[in-house]
Amino acid sequence: VKRTSIILVALGVIALSLGIAAAWPATGFRGIGPAALNSAVALAALAIFGVFLPKRLSLPMQIFVAMVTGIAAGWLMNCAGELAFVTEYLGIFGKLFILLLKLVITPLIFVSIVCGVAGIGDVRKLGSLGAKTLAYYFFTTGIAVLIGLLLVNTIRPGVGRESLRADVEQRVDTDVADVDGSETAPKSLGLRIQEDMLPRIVQNPIMAGQNPLVIIFFAILLGAALASLGGEAEPATHVFRSLDKALIQLVLWIMVLAPIGVFALMAKAIAELGLGYIATLAKYCMTVLLGLGGHTAVLVLVLCPLLARVSPKRFLMGMLPALELAFSTSSSSATLPVTIDCATRRVGANENVSNFMLPIGATINMDGTALYAAVASLFIAQVYGVDLTLQAQLMVFLTAVLVSVGTAGIPGGSIALLPIILGSADIPIEGIGIIIGVDRFLDMCRTVVNVTGDSVGTVVVSRSEGLLGEPLD
Numbered sequence: 001v002k003r004t005s006i007i008l009v010a011l012g013v014i015a016l017s018l019g020i021a022a023a024w025p026a027t028g029f030r031g032i033g034p035a036a037l038n039s040a041v042a043l044a045a046l047a048i049f050g051v052f053l054p055k056r057l058s059l060p061m062q063i064f065v066a067m068v069t070g071i072a073a074g075w076l077m078n079c080a081g082e083l084a085f086v087t088e089y090l091g092i093f094g095k096l097f098i099l100l101l102k103l104v105i106t107p108l109i110f111v112s113i114v115c116g117v118a119g120i121g122d123v124r125k126l127g128s129l130g131a132k133t134l135a136y137y138f139f140t141t142g143i144a145v146l147i148g149l150l151l152v153n154t155i156r157p158g159v160g161r162e163s164l165r166a167d168v169e170q171r172v173d174t175d176v177a178d179v180d181g182s183e184t185a186p187k188s189l190g191l192r193i194q195e196d197m198l199p200r201i202v203q204n205p206i207m208a209g210q211n212p213l214v215i216i217f218f219a220i221l222l223g224a225a226l227a228s229l230g231g232e233a234e235p236a237t238h239v240f241r242s243l244d245k246a247l248i249q250l251v252l253w254i255m256v257l258a259p260i261g262v263f264a265l266m267a268k269a270i271a272e273l274g275l276g277y278i279a280t281l282a283k284y285c286m287t288v289l290l291g292l293g294g295h296t297a298v299l300v301l302v303l304c305p306l307l308a309r310v311s312p313k314r315f316l317m318g319m320l321p322a323l324e325l326a327f328s329t330s331s332s333s334a335t336l337p338v339t340i341d342c343a344t345r346r347v348g349a350n351e352n353v354s355n356f357m358l359p360i361g362a363t364i365n366m367d368g369t370a371l372y373a374a375v376a377s378l379f380i381a382q383v384y385g386v387d388l389t390l391q392a393q394l395m396v397f398l399t400a401v402l403v404s405v406g407t408a409g410i411p412g413g414s415i416a417l418l419p420i421i422l423g424s425a426d427i428p429i430e431g432i433g434i435i436i437g438v439d440r441f442l443d444m445c446r447t448v449v450n451v452t453g454d455s456v457g458t459v460v461v462s463r464s465e466g467l468l469g470e471p472l473d
């Protein structure tokens with residue numbers, strides 16, 4: 001009891017500081033009311049997710065509660081006019097959580113691939129596993145794009161929506177004005193903590209900023225070399241294995257922050273979503289969601305039971321924490337550490353296969369992104385009245401698959417590459433402005449499908465190698 005009260009007092013001090021800071025921008029103190037409201041929300045969130053729920057609910061349930069209450073809090077604070085508190089101050093917890101996960105990603109990709117490849121042992125076996133991995137990834141990504149193209153050609157969400165073009169042109173003008181405005185406004189303390197302070201401290205000192213493909217390539221070679229040395233390489237292999245365990249342990253520690261981090265991320269996402277856009281673009285959003293749902297059904301209801309003999313329930317229940325994180329972080333790389341843990345411990349995929357396949361999958365296999373990119377491109381073409389020939393649609397198919405391979409597993413990663421698809425089929429690139437308003441929401445959804453695609457892959461390939469186990473948890 002004494003320990004709990006000390007923790008509660010500490011959380012109270014943190015909440016009060018955040019509440020007062022948010023009510024005290026550079027322009028002066030806004031009054032006791034906002035300070036009290038903000039502090040109360042922060043204290044409630046910290047106490048619920050830091051003290052009360054951990055003892056009563058499992059982690060996936062805690063994250064679920066955090067998602068729902070985060071949405072409610074984001075919306076309510078929006079109505080109360082305390083948006084800055086949500087994005088700038090509550091946002092600190094979301095930012096810290098993502099930075100901590102990212103801290104582990106790069107070493108984890110390296111160590112887990114070395115372990116996976118060394119564990120597979122025989123170089124010929126590695127070749128067949130590599131071929132299976134690539135075949136599965138390209139096959140399923142191809143299906144995803146096909147589903148997307150089929151739906152967008154049937155539903156035709158952009159036909160008759162020419163007025164959207166005018167909307168965008170207008171919006172681009174006001175956005176430019178916004179940017180000009182924010183350049184002169186000083187950053188609040190909360191934003192300075194999120195953008196300047198935390199990233200300087202919570203960053204992997206050795207491998208930050210390294211291209212994952214470079215790391216994957218080197219890790220595969222080193223793993224293969226270790227395997228070929230046999231007994232002589234045993235000490236090194238042991239070191240890598242225990243490092244792998246240590247990194248997973250680190251992830252489990254970081255996951256203690258998951259509920260409060262997810263709460264903050266969801267509240268912030270709701271604040272930034274622009275629900276109004278969703279209504280204007282409802283048909284487009286529905287098309288993307290229908291496609292994502294259809295592809296998930298193919299993966300989980302067909303491939304999983306058919307090829308891996310794993311029931312959809314076992315797969316979904318096991319992967320739940322990873323899928324929740326994918327949704328709330330919009331980042332398949334940030335989710336990777338948890339994806340590996342769920343696939344191996346909670347679903348029963350083989351450790352070596354997962355260690356090899358999942359980091360590669362998080363980098364190159366993005367079914368949701370590919371589907372989304374195809375639908376978005378054709379939607380823009382329809383709005384602009386560009387008639388796409390079969391040949392142009394084939395270009396969209398090919399470039400969508402390629403773009404999904406090149407997309408970084410970060411929030412909004414594919415938006416940067418969308419111009420490649422548009423350019424290849426002569427669709428106006430400015431059209432991206434039309435869909436950008438709803439991108440955040442669709443990003444959350446497609447990231448879930450990206451992670452699902454990777455995980456079904458590791459379960460299917462584990463089975464085909466005769467290595468699928470039982471869940472440990």
Ligand code: ASP
Nearest residue numbers: 331332409410412413414
């Ligand atoms: N956010 C996605 C991911 O991390 C990438 C994207 O489509 O923007 O998987």
